[in-house]
Amino acid sequence: MFAAGGDEHLTSNTVASSTYKLRTTVLQAPYGDLTSCMELAKVADLLAFVVSANSLYVGDSSSPIDEFGSQCLSVFRAMGLPSTAVFIRDLPSDTKSRQELKKATVSFLSPELPEDTKFYAAETKDDLHKFMWLFKEQHLSSPHWRNQRPYVMSEEASIKPGDSIGLCTLIVSGYLRAHNLSVNQLVHVSGAGDFQLGEIDILKDPFPVSERKKIDAMDSDDNQIQIVDTFVPDPLNQEPLLVENISDPLAGEQTWPTEAEMEEAHENNKQRKLVKRLLPRGTSEYQAAWIVDDTDDEGNDSEDDNPDGAGMVIDEKDRSEYGSDGSDMDAVSHCREKFDEETIGGTEMGDDENLTNEQIQAEIKKIKESNAEDEEFPDEVETPLDVPAKKRFAKYRGLKSFRTSSWDPKESLPPEYAKIFAFDNFARTQKHVLAKTAELDRGSSKDCAQIGSYVMLHVKNVPTDVASKLCHPSRGLPVVVSGLLQHESKISVLHFSIKKHDSYEAPVKCKEHLTFNVGFRQFTARPLFSSDNINCNKHKMERFLHHGRFSIASVYAPITFPPAPLIVLKNRDGEQPAIAAVGSLKTVDPDQVILKKIVLTGYPQRVSKLKAIVRYMFHSPEDVRWFKPVELWTKHGRRGRIKETVGTHGSMKCIFNSSVQQHDTVCMSLYKRAYPKWPEQLYQI
Numbered sequence: 001m002f003a004a005g006g007d008e009h010l011t012s013n014t015v016a017s018s019t020y021k022l023r024t025t026v027l028q029a030p031y032g033d034l035t036s037c038m039e040l041a042k043v044a045d046l047l048a049f050v051v052s053a054n055s056l057y058v059g060d061s062s063s064p065i066d067e068f069g070s071q072c073l074s075v076f077r078a079m080g081l082p083s084t085a086v087f088i089r090d091l092p093s094d095t096k097s098r099q100e101l102k103k104a105t106v107s108f109l110s111p112e113l114p115e116d117t118k119f120y121a122a123e124t125k126d127d128l129h130k131f132m133w134l135f136k137e138q139h140l141s142s143p144h145w146r147n148q149r150p151y152v153m154s155e156e157a158s159i160k161p162g163d164s165i166g167l168c169t170l171i172v173s174g175y176l177r178a179h180n181l182s183v184n185q186l187v188h189v190s191g192a193g194d195f196q197l198g199e200i201d202i203l204k205d206p207f208p209v210s211e212r213k214k215i216d217a218m219d220s221d222d223n224q225i226q227i228v229d230t231f232v233p234d235p236l237n238q239e240p241l242l243v244e245n246i247s248d249p250l251a252g253e254q255t256w257p258t259e260a261e262m263e264e265a266h267e268n269n270k271q272r273k274l275v276k277r278l279l280p281r282g283t284s285e286y287q288a289a290w291i292v293d294d295t296d297d298e299g300n301d302s303e304d305d306n307p308d309g310a311g312m313v314i315d316e317k318d319r320s321e322y323g324s325d326g327s328d329m330d331a332v333s334h335c336r337e338k339f340d341e342e343t344i345g346g347t348e349m350g351d352d353e354n355l356t357n358e359q360i361q362a363e364i365k366k367i368k369e370s371n372a373e374d375e376e377f378p379d380e381v382e383t384p385l386d387v388p389a390k391k392r393f394a395k396y397r398g399l400k401s402f403r404t405s406s407w408d409p410k411e412s413l414p415p416e417y418a419k420i421f422a423f424d425n426f427a428r429t430q431k432h433v434l435a436k437t438a439e440l441d442r443g444s445s446k447d448c449a450q451i452g453s454y455v456m457l458h459v460k461n462v463p464t465d466v467a468s469k470l471c472h473p474s475r476g477l478p479v480v481v482s483g484l485l486q487h488e489s490k491i492s493v494l495h496f497s498i499k500k501h502d503s504y505e506a507p508v509k510c511k512e513h514l515t516f517n518v519g520f521r522q523f524t525a526r527p528l529f530s531s532d533n534i535n536c537n538k539h540k541m542e543r544f545l546h547h548g549r550f551s552i553a554s555v556y557a558p559i560t561f562p563p564a565p566l567i568v569l570k571n572r573d574g575e576q577p578a579i580a581a582v583g584s585l586k587t588v589d590p591d592q593v594i595l596k597k598i599v600l601t602g603y604p605q606r607v608s609k610l611k612a613i614v615r616y617m618f619h620s621p622e623d624v625r626w627f628k629p630v631e632l633w634t635k636h637g638r639r640g641r642i643k644e645t646v647g648t649h650g651s652m653k654c655i656f657n658s659s660v661q662q663h664d665t666v667c668m669s670l671y672k673r674a675y676p677k678w679p680e681q682l683y684q685i
Contacts, residue, residue: 013155015207017209018209020136021209022136023207023209034577036477038079039190041072042146043478045083045140045142046135047081048084048085049085049113050122051064051109052064053088053090053091056101056108065109074501074502075579078567079567080144080565081143082140082141083138083140083141084116085118086113086118086120087121087122087131088102088122106119118134118138145519145564145565148485149519150451151178151482151483152174152181152455152457152481154172154173154174155175156172156173156174157171157172157173157470157471159171159467162461162462162464167464169458169460170195170458170470172481174454175454175455176453178451179437179440179483180449181448181449182448182483183231184233184237184239184447185483185484187482188481188482188488188521190480190481190522192462194243194558195459196459197457198458199233199458200231200456200457200458202231203225203226203227203456204226231446231449242421242490243490243491244419245418247419360649361385363616378543379598380599380601381599383618383623385619389600389626390626397671398629398630398671402538402595407673412673420492420556421492422590422591423588430561433485485561487559488559488561489558491559493555493590493592494554494557494560494587495588496518496566496584497550497584498527498581499551499581500545500547500580503579504580504581507544508529508544508545508580510527510544510545511526511676512526514569514580515568516555516566517566517569518565518585521558525557526677528555528594529541529552530552539594539595540597541594541597552594554592554594555679557679559588560588562587564585565582566581566584568581594673595672596671596674597669597670599668599669601667601668602618602652604661604666610660611656611660615649615651617650617652617668618650620648620649621648624644624652625645630670632656632668634664634666635667638657638664640656640660641654641655642654
């Protein structure tokens with residue numbers, strides 16, 4: 001295509017034409033290899049699609065774009081399309097038919113491509129010359145995420161043995177694009193990981209556009225590399241390669257108090273010794289804990305409802321009308337004695353006393369089949385018969401309000417959080433980092449390679465087996481080395497806005513192994529999915545990624561500053577990876593709280609207006625007393641609380657804020673914080 005302006009015996013994909021005053025690198029994307037097409041599109045300045053005019057009338061499809069082409073287009077749109085052109089082949093020689101067919105092709109393809117896409121006939125050499133003259137004057141656009149970082153696409157790549165066993169120096173030569181690159185910066189080798197630079201050599205341009213420079217280059221020794229300048233990193237200013245934080249296992253340990261401190265604490269406790277006073281009927285234990293008096297009255301019986309003296313933790317902030325409105329509680333108190341008379345057996349449960357575990361499970365299953373609605377209530381779980389509920393659900397707690405109740409983001413963090421990094425103010429840090437990049441472009445630093453120069457990067461301490469795979473001729477792809485902004489090698493918790501791809505039918509389960517393509521990076525992650533709550537600082541975990549709506553995917557991964565596109569691939573044995581989801585980076589925040597919700601269900605056995613005896617939510621009185629502080633709700637919109645246990649099989653008396661139906665289902669919502677899975681191996685090449 002470009003041989004007319006230069007040497008016809010090409011040994012490189014790059015051609016410099018003095019006729020068009022243009023240097024061009026042409027790479028052909030392998031058909032059917034989605035991953036390779038993605039990697040080439042990440043560095044392309046112009047995407048050229050080739051279409052046959054005959055494809056409009058051949059086959060059953062109404063579009064000239066086949067299934068693989070549609071996949072590629074959807075991925076390219078998600079990543080951000082650069083400038084785009086379409087070459088139309090197989091046009092008829094008749095001028096009228098040629099124009100009509102070209103017009104039909106444009107009308108078919110225009111809805112799938114950007115508005116500024118150019119269409120060119122590509123039948124003869126004159127057509128290609130015409131394209132080159134127009135292309136020379138065209139203003140090329142590129143995705144914003146790519147313009148934030150310097151990058152080099154390799155013209156040549158080789159390996160130099162390193163000082164350590166198993167490590168080598170990867171040498172990559174190519175043109176520096178987008179920004180200046182400092183030798184003190186960290187770089188990312190696509191598919192391999194993050195590394196430090198050992199040296200940057202500025203070379204004489206091997207493909208000069210000027211005719212005079214081209215003659216000078218031909219007169220020089222072809223086999224000799226001409227180094228114009230060399231930059232060596234400064235050990236004091238070079239950014240360290242930090243991936244994981246080195247934690248101190250004793251950092252959280254508490255020292256033993258001295259005798260003086262213990263004596264002081266004992267005196268303070270004597271002065272603060274207060275006793276609860278008598279409480280009005282219906283007051284919960286949580287309220288009682290905050291109502292104190294200075295008297296030493298010993299007649300306090302506020303804990304009579306809970307003889308164990310213990311219960312589940314519940315956040316009572318922003319109590320509902322049921323909990324704070326005295327009229328409801330008065331109505332409940334008024335009906336208390338009548339309720340005891342109307343419920344047969346009082347505190348006895350004769351119907352369930354003699355049932356075996358198998359009979360209880362069979363009856364629960366029967367009721368579930370007739371009442372449960374799995375799609376509307378996907379969080380329902382069974383309370384085990386063989387394990388106490390307070391032990392099985394020990395990590396869960398109740399929330400009075402999911403939106404307004406507080407949850408400490410620093411509480412009971414997993415060991416992985418000791419390895420990650422966090423920002424006090426992520427937006428301010430990003431602004432500061434981008435300002436440093438802009439300053440690097442403006443200044444003439446002594447350790448900085450200028451944009452547009454032909455450079456040789458010495459990437460040190462690359463694993464030899466990884467470098468061998470990158471440089472192997474069978475790979476057929478250029479090696480891409482991109483500069484990292486400050487902090488971008490460190491691991492943190494990244495949150496992506498993500499949507500399941502329309503072409504992917506298989507379920508995408510939470511925490512399964514997926515391949516994330518984020519900008520120039522490609523790594524393995526095990527994401528945690530959650531709902532995107534705009535007006536809430538807590539997010540509800542989702543067990544699967546659902547079609548037709550956006551969710552949040554949270555992963556442990558190297559920090560990246562937005563904007564950054566996301567392409568999620570699912571590897572399949574013996575096949576090309578499938579596009580599972582697309583999206584973009586939202587934020588980096590380890591303190592974002594994601595809660596896993598479960599719903600315990602019970603069924604009314606006897607109902608009397610505001611009261612009911614509920615069974616099968618728990619199977620022991622101890623569990624009923626443990627979960628007594630947690631609020632109840634029903635699928636028909638009632639709110640209530642547990643009054644007391646009934647019998648020995650976990651039945652309980654409950655009071656609600658309105659009449660309860662016999663066919664209603666009583667529910668209890670419990671929550672615990674969930675975290676992503678730590679990846680076993682970040683890069684798979």
